[in-house]
Amino acid sequence: MAGEDTSTGGLAGRYALALFELADQAQALDKVADDLKGVDALLSESEDLQRLVRSPLYGREQQAKAMDAVLAKAGVTDLTRRFIMVVAQNRRLHALPNMIRAFLAELARRRGEVRAEVTAAVPLSETQEKALLDSLSKSVGGKIQLVLKTDPSLLGGLVVKVGSRMIDTSLRTKLQRLQFAMKGVG
Structure with missing residues (x-):
C-alpha cells in the first residue's frame, strides 16, 4: 500500500524527511530520535493506543486530544509533539509507526x-x-x-x-x- 511505504517517496518517508530536516536545523536529532523510540514503544505496548491511531471511527479532534495527553505524559520535546499533532490533524496517525521507522532509518543512513x-x-x-x-x-x-x-x-x-x-x-x-x-x- 503506498500510504505505508517507508521509503523517501512514500507518505511515511515524506513526513519523516520533513521531521528530520526540522530536527537537524534545531540540532535535536538525538532527542527527537529518543522521543520517537519512546512513542513507538508506547504504541507497540498499548492496544488502546493502537486502536486510537488506526481506527477511522475517532475524529481528528479526538485523536489529537488523546495523542497530546499521551505525549505530555511521555515528556517528549516540543518539536516531536508539534510534529505528531500535525500528523493527527492531517488524519495520518495510522502511518505514524512507519514514519518513526523511516525517520530512524534515515538517521542511521546519514550516520553510516x-x-x-x-x-x-x-x-x-x-x-x-x-x-x-x-x-x-x-x-x-x-x-x-x-x-x-x-x-x-x-x-x-x-x-x-x-x-x-x-x-x-x-x-x-x-x-x-x-x-x-x-x-x-x-
Missing part, C-alpha cells in the same frame, strides 16, 4: 550505521551483546545499530537480520530441518 535486528531465546548478557556487536561490525563493516528482541519459541540460538540478509541459528529451525529430513527418510 547499519541496523541489525537480533532475536534471541533469552536476553543477552552485556558480554554477549559486545561480542555480537564486534562480530557484526567485522562482517558488515561500519557502525552497527543493534536492536535486540527475545522470543522464547526459538528455544536457543539467534536470528540475525541485517538489511535483506538473515542468519537463523535457532534451535527451533534446526529441529524443523531435522524433522523435515526424517520425514524424507521413511
Whole structure:
C-alpha cells in the first residue's frame, strides 16, 4: 500500500524527511530520535493506543486530544509533539509507526550505521551483546545499530537480520530441518 511505504517517496518517508530536516536545523536529532523510540514503544505496548491511531471511527479532534495527553505524559520535546499533532490533524496517525521507522532509518543512513535486528531465546548478557556487536561490525563493516528482541519459541540460538540478509541459528529451525529430513527418510 503506498500510504505505508517507508521509503523517501512514500507518505511515511515524506513526513519523516520533513521531521528530520526540522530536527537537524534545531540540532535535536538525538532527542527527537529518543522521543520517537519512546512513542513507538508506547504504541507497540498499548492496544488502546493502537486502536486510537488506526481506527477511522475517532475524529481528528479526538485523536489529537488523546495523542497530546499521551505525549505530555511521555515528556517528549516540543518539536516531536508539534510534529505528531500535525500528523493527527492531517488524519495520518495510522502511518505514524512507519514514519518513526523511516525517520530512524534515515538517521542511521546519514550516520553510516547499519541496523541489525537480533532475536534471541533469552536476553543477552552485556558480554554477549559486545561480542555480537564486534562480530557484526567485522562482517558488515561500519557502525552497527543493534536492536535486540527475545522470543522464547526459538528455544536457543539467534536470528540475525541485517538489511535483506538473515542468519537463523535457532534451535527451533534446526529441529524443523531435522524433522523435515526424517520425514524424507521413511
